[in-house]
Amino acid sequence: MDRVYNFSAGPATLPEEVLQRAREEMLDWHGSGMSVMEMSHRSKWFEEIIKQAEADLRELMNIPSNYKVLFLQGGAWTQFAMVPLNLMKKGKADYVNSGYWSKKAIGEARKFGKVNVVASSEDANFSYIPELYPETFSKDADYFYITTNNTIYGTRYTKLPDTGNVPLVADMSSNILSEVYDVTKFGLIFAGAQKNMGPAGVVVVIVREDLIAEVNPEVPTMLQYKVHAENNSLFNTPPCYSIYVCGLVFQWLKKLGGVPEMQKINEEKAKILYDFIDNSNMFKGTAKKEDRSLMNVTFITGNKDLDAKFVKEAEEHGLVNLKGHRSVGGMRASIYNAMPVEGVKKLVEFMKEFEARNKIEV
Numbered sequence: 001m002d003r004v005y006n007f008s009a010g011p012a013t014l015p016e017e018v019l020q021r022a023r024e025e026m027l028d029w030h031g032s033g034m035s036v037m038e039m040s041h042r043s044k045w046f047e048e049i050i051k052q053a054e055a056d057l058r059e060l061m062n063i064p065s066n067y068k069v070l071f072l073q074g075g076a077w078t079q080f081a082m083v084p085l086n087l088m089k090k091g092k093a094d095y096v097n098s099g100y101w102s103k104k105a106i107g108e109a110r111k112f113g114k115v116n117v118v119a120s121s122e123d124a125n126f127s128y129i130p131e132l133y134p135e136t137f138s139k140d141a142d143y144f145y146i147t148t149n150n151t152i153y154g155t156r157y158t159k160l161p162d163t164g165n166v167p168l169v170a171d172m173s174s175n176i177l178s179e180v181y182d183v184t185k186f187g188l189i190f191a192g193a194q195k196n197m198g199p200a201g202v203v204v205v206i207v208r209e210d211l212i213a214e215v216n217p218e219v220p221t222m223l224q225y226k227v228h229a230e231n232n233s234l235f236n237t238p239p240c241y242s243i244y245v246c247g248l249v250f251q252w253l254k255k256l257g258g259v260p261e262m263q264k265i266n267e268e269k270a271k272i273l274y275d276f277i278d279n280s281n282m283f284k285g286t287a288k289k290e291d292r293s294l295m296n297v298t299f300i301t302g303n304k305d306l307d308a309k310f311v312k313e314a315e316e317h318g319l320v321n322l323k324g325h326r327s328v329g330g331m332r333a334s335i336y337n338a339m340p341v342e343g344v345k346k347l348v349e350f351m352k353e354f355e356a357r358n359k360i361e362v
């Protein structure tokens with residue numbers, strides 16, 4: 001069996017060790033005589049699985065006890081609505097427009113209250129993280145919203161805004177667990193699993209308890225954080241199998257040395273790729289250097305036909321899903337936690353070889 005190096009932005013590559021373990025446990029989970037897919041979510045076995053997953057995530061991210069950890073459904077998209085539905089008490093929030101996903105979140109929040117866009121990088125196709133000036137923040141906002149890593153444009157915040165008493169809300173879908181974050185700096189963090197945690201179908205929400213103590217009773221039951229928190233994410237049938245695989249990923253990450261060690265490896269991987277791009281005559285990075293993502297590396301040749309040729313030939317070499325998002329074009333290598341250093345080295349080797357072979361065309 002030949003596995004490829006999969007640079008997909010999401011659903012994305014998973015650690016091979018995790019897939020092996022899931023395979024071993026597929027037919028009979030720990031002597032239960034059944035697959036996790038077949039278990040009651042009320043069984044003692046599944047309770048053990050979800051409790052362990054939560055405990056491991058708490059340990060990995062150093063999540064304080066006054067924060068709830070929820071495993072929900074509906075992807076990051078549902079969070080675009082759940083955040084305002086639950087946190088917009090006074091009806092006003094600040095948003096930073098740093099890319100496609102923050103723009104979608106802004107559009108959704110506008111259905112529920114007043115949105116103040118404090119800064120935007122749309123003027124340059126979101127190729128940088130806009131500078132933030134605290135004097136432009138709304139003092140009376142219910143929360144302040146950012147997207148810590150912009151999956152499509154390959155940018156990330158290297159420092160967090162100081163929002164004072166206004167809770168900071170973050171969409172961390174594409175860089176949760178990739179670098180060390182201080183959870184106490186946030187009121188709420190959410191992340192779809194399919195980029196850096198596990199299979200699609202589950203979204204993790206980490207939220208400060210006091211922010212969800214009260215909720216407007218008109219909010220649909222399934223969209224109330226409070227309901228899920230009171231029921232330990234078992235209000236209705238959760239995405240059991242996805243939660244189980246996320247749990248395996250958390251264990252893999254703990255064994256590897258946790259988030260600080262993962263961050264070192266991610267920095268090493270990103271450096272290998274960016275260093276090559278910066279010294280190449282053919283490939284150019286599309287994101288502002290200081291704001292570059294550790295997870296999604298975006299680049300172009302400047303020639304659409306050459307880009308297409310590169311993507312096609314890379315695929316023939318077992319380096320797949322390198323085509324950039326349609327709104328940016330070019331290439332994007334998503335090098336999430338599960339992408340081994342070896343995969344990035346193979347990609348750079350191929351880029352070098354491709355550049356040498358196509359010199360005349362540039």
Ligand SMILES: *Cc1c(COP(=O)(O)O)cnc(C)c1O
Pocket residue numbers: 010074075076077078101147149150151171172173174192195
């Ligand atoms: C992928 C992605 C989303 C969308 O996630 P869905 O689970 O498809 O709703 C939202 N935000 C960010 C930052 C993403 O990378």
